[in-house]
Amino acid sequence: MPLLDESVTSPTETSPTETSPTETSPTETSISLEQLLSQSEAKIQSLEQAHVEEMNRREQVERELNEARQLLQLVMDTLPEAIFWKDRNSVYLGCNRNFAEDAGIGIPEHIIGKTDYDLAWKEEESQFFRECDRRVMLADRAELGIVEPQLQGDGKQAWLETNKAPLHDERGKVIGILGTYQDITVRKEAEIALHELNQKLERQTVELSAALSQLQQSQLQLVQQEKMSALGNLIAGVAHEMNNPVGFLAGNLLPAQNYVRDLLGLIALYQETLPNPGEAIDSKIDEIDLDYVREDLPKLLQSMGEGIKRIRNISTSLRTFSRADQEHKVAFNLKDGLDSTVLILKHRLKADEHRPAIEVVEQYEKMPPVLCFPGQMNQVFMNLLANAIDALEESSQGKSFSEIKAAPNRIMISTQVSSCASQAVIRIKDNGIGMTEETKQRVFENLFTTKAVGKGTGLGLAIVRQIIVEKHGGTIVINSELGQGTEFVIQIPLETA
Numbered sequence: 001m002p003l004l005d006e007s008v009t010s011p012t013e014t015s016p017t018e019t020s021p022t023e024t025s026p027t028e029t030s031i032s033l034e035q036l037l038s039q040s041e042a043k044i045q046s047l048e049q050a051h052v053e054e055m056n057r058r059e060q061v062e063r064e065l066n067e068a069r070q071l072l073q074l075v076m077d078t079l080p081e082a083i084f085w086k087d088r089n090s091v092y093l094g095c096n097r098n099f100a101e102d103a104g105i106g107i108p109e110h111i112i113g114k115t116d117y118d119l120a121w122k123e124e125e126s127q128f129f130r131e132c133d134r135r136v137m138l139a140d141r142a143e144l145g146i147v148e149p150q151l152q153g154d155g156k157q158a159w160l161e162t163n164k165a166p167l168h169d170e171r172g173k174v175i176g177i178l179g180t181y182q183d184i185t186v187r188k189e190a191e192i193a194l195h196e197l198n199q200k201l202e203r204q205t206v207e208l209s210a211a212l213s214q215l216q217q218s219q220l221q222l223v224q225q226e227k228m229s230a231l232g233n234l235i236a237g238v239a240h241e242m243n244n245p246v247g248f249l250a251g252n253l254l255p256a257q258n259y260v261r262d263l264l265g266l267i268a269l270y271q272e273t274l275p276n277p278g279e280a281i282d283s284k285i286d287e288i289d290l291d292y293v294r295e296d297l298p299k300l301l302q303s304m305g306e307g308i309k310r311i312r313n314i315s316t317s318l319r320t321f322s323r324a325d326q327e328h329k330v331a332f333n334l335k336d337g338l339d340s341t342v343l344i345l346k347h348r349l350k351a352d353e354h355r356p357a358i359e360v361v362e363q364y365e366k367m368p369p370v371l372c373f374p375g376q377m378n379q380v381f382m383n384l385l386a387n388a389i390d391a392l393e394e395s396s397q398g399k400s401f402s403e404i405k406a407a408p409n410r411i412m413i414s415t416q417v418s419s420c421a422s423q424a425v426i427r428i429k430d431n432g433i434g435m436t437e438e439t440k441q442r443v444f445e446n447l448f449t450t451k452a453v454g455k456g457t458g459l460g461l462a463i464v465r466q467i468i469v470e471k472h473g474g475t476i477v478i479n480s481e482l483g484q485g486t487e488f489v490i491q492i493p494l495e496t497a
C-alpha cells in the first residue's frame with residue numbers, strides 16, 4: 001500500500017495554470033489558501049488512515065509470526081528428539097524443550113548465547129561436541145549417527161546418537177549448525193552389557209577349553225602311563241623270571257666245562273693205557289666220532305656261555321626299558337634306552353614273507369649320562385621307532401620282496417652332543433612314506449592319525465611332544481618329504497649329574 005496519496009499536490013508546488021500573485025486580488029488569495037488548507041487536512045487524514053492501517057498490518061504480521069514461532073516450538077517440543085542450533089562459533093541460538101531439560105537450563109529461551117561449556121555436560125564432552133561442530137561446518141557436510149556420551153542436567157550419564165548438519169544463508173554460506181539427537185542409553189547399556197557378557201563368555205570358553213585340553217592331556221598321559229607301566233611291569237616280570245634259569249645255566253656251565261674237561265682227559269688216559277680196548281669199543285668210538293666230539297664239545301660249551309651272556313644282556317635291557325620314573329630326573333645313558341627299545345621292537349624289525357628285515361643303523365657319539373626321566377625317554381623312543389616301522393611297512397606295500405631288498409628299509413638312530421655342547425641331540429630317521437605338508441603341521445595334535453581305525457590312536461607324538469618340550473624343556477623338529485622319509489630331531493638340555 002502506497003504511503004502517500006499521489007493525487008494530493010504538495011503545498012509548495014504551483015500549478016502552471018494558476019494566476020501569478022501579482023495579478024491576484026486579496027479575496028481570491030484567501031479563497032485559494034482555504035482550498036490549500038482543506039487539501040492539506042484531507043491529506044493528513046489520509047496519511048493518518050494509512051498509518052493506522054500500517055500499524056494494524058504490522059500487528060497482524062507480528063501475531064502471525066508469533067503464532068508460527070509458537071507452532072514451530074510446539075512441533076519441536078513434541079518431537080521425541082532433542083533439537084538445537086548454533087552459530088558459526090558454536091554459540092547456541094535455540095533449542096527445543098527436550099534439549100533444554102537435558103542441558104539443565106529449564107526453558108529453551110535460556111539457551112540463547114550459551115556455549116557447551118555453560119551446560120551440564122562434562123568438559124571433555126563439550127570439547128568433543130564442539131570439535132564435531134567445527135568438522136561439520138568446515139567440511140560443509142552432515143555427520144549422522146554419531147554415538148557420544150553426555151552427562152545431563154539431572155546427573156544421568158546418557159548415550160546419544162546425534163546427527164549434525166550445516167546451516168546455510170541464502171547465498172549458501174555456512175552460518176551455523178543444526179543438531180538433533182536421540183537418547184540411546186538403554187540400547188547402549190544393553191549393548192555394553194551384551195559385549196561384557198560376550199567377553200565373559202569368551203573368557204570362560206577359553207578357560208574351559210584350556211581345562212578340557214588339560215584334562216585330555218592328563219587323561220592321555222594317564223592312559224599312556226598305565227599302558228607303559230603295564231608293559232614295564234610285564235617286561236620287568238619277564239626279565240626277573242629269566243634271571244633264575246639263566247642263573248642256573250651260568251652257575252652250572254663252569255662245573256660242566258670242568259667235568260667235560262675231566263671226562264675227556266680220562267678218555268685220553270684210557271686210550272693211552274689201553275691202546276686196544278676191543279672191537280666193541282672201537283666201533284662205538286667210530287660211531288660217535290670221538291675225535292670230533294672231543295674237539296667240538298668245549299667249543300659248544302663256550303658258545304653256550306656266549307648265549308647265556310646274551311640272555312643276561314637282554315634281561316638287563318628289559319630292566320632298563322621297564323625302569324619306573326622317580327619324582328626327580330636321574331642320570332641315564334640314552335644309548336641304553338635306545339638299545340633296549342630296539343630290542344623290545346625286534347619282532348617288528350624281523351623279515352617276514354612280504355619284506356626283508358628292516359635295517360637299523362646306530363651311531364652313538366660318546367656322551368655322558370643325561371639327567372632325565374628314563375621311563376619317559378624310553379616312551380619317546382618307543383613311539384618314534386614304532387612310527388618309523390609303520391611308515392616303512394606302509395611304503396613297502398605294493399612293492400615286491402626283491403624291490404625292497406634292492407633299496408632296503410632302514411632306520412638310522414644317532415645321538416650326539418650339540419655344537420654348543422649344551423644339548424643332547426637324538427635323531428631317528430626312516431626312509432618310509434614321509435609326510436604331506438598338512439600331516440607335518442598336525443602330527444603333534446591330540447588324536448591326529450592317518451592310520452586305520454584300530455591301528456593308530458593319534459596319541460603317540462602328542463605324548464612325545466609333551467615329554468620332550470614340557471617335561472624336559474627340549475625341542476622336537478620334523479624333517480620329512482613325501483615318498484622319501486622322515487627324520488625326527490630331538491634336543492634336550494645336556495644336564496649331567
Ligand SMILES: Nc1ncnc2c1ncn2[C@@H]1O[C@H](COP(=O)(O)OP(=O)(O)OP(=O)(O)O)[C@@H](O)[C@H]1O
Nearest residue numbers: 387391434443449450451456457458459460461486
Ligand atoms: N615316521 C613317520 N613317517 C610318516 N608319518 C609319520 C611318522 N611318524 C608319524 N607320522 C604321522 O603322524 C601321525 C601321528 O602320529 P602319532 O604317533 O601321534 O599317532 P599314530 O601313530 O597315528 O597313533 P598312535 O597313537 O598309535 O601312535 C601318524 O598317523 C602319521 O600320519
Ligand SMILES: [Mg+2]
Nearest residue numbers: 383387460461
Ligand atoms: Mg604313533
